Amino acid sequence: MADYAGDLAPGEAWALLEKEPNAVLIDVRTMAEWQYVGVPDLSPLGRRAQFIEWQRFPDGSPNPDFAAQAEQAAPDPEAPVLFLCRSGVRSRAAAVALTEAGYARCYNIAEGFEGDKDARHHRGVVGGWKVAGLPWIQG
Template sequence: MSYAGDLSPQEAWAKLEDGAILVDVRTEGEWAHIGIPDTNETDNDPLFIQWNLTGGIPNARFVEQLKQQAPEEPGTELVFLCRSGARSIAAAIAATEAGFTSYNVLEGFEGGPDRYGERTVNGWKNRGLPTNLGKH
């Protein structure tokens, strides 16, 4: 594994409570229409940096934007979140290569689809972790 590890949504929340910073790598449309994690109960606000731009175009400035927004303090851990846990793996790898300690949130914000294609099975939102719907 080329990043620090995978975390369940509950383990990710515990990391945030211990001072890690959440990095949501979904698109602006996902943040606006599906919702965002609410980290008000932790010491750090989440960072919002798209891994892919709208239309699926890769964000060529992702690492640059991460370096601009994430603290460079030694020991700072970053926890990456996307819709289902796929883009966040790629982002965690890129961040690790840039020198950050990076984790991936398994299941993502929305989780996997049920047998009807609805994302109601698991994930940050469906496990009852704090969210703000339709905001960013």
């Protein structure tokens, strides 16, 4: 498996997006997650996140067009590309896949949008984009 540029905490991801105007954030969750859980809001940076399913809803099958769609969303293979999912698993796989496709700086947002489950098995309390207080909107 190819290496990728590494994992970033949500705050580090935001800082990179602020610092590098050519950086792209790709949310790889499903359409249902975007609509019902919410999405990152990059409007304070004058940009929009890109939304490309890593796995298709509702059956969870791999998106066979993922690499082509990601390359269209992030046309510069030297620019930073940050991947976000629920908890950092699918986004890591996406970072590896785009690295294998020739991109130099693919990052995984390790805590994801919702973070890890707490002791009661609830997300959105421990880590993640939302808990970090970063901008987001309901889908």
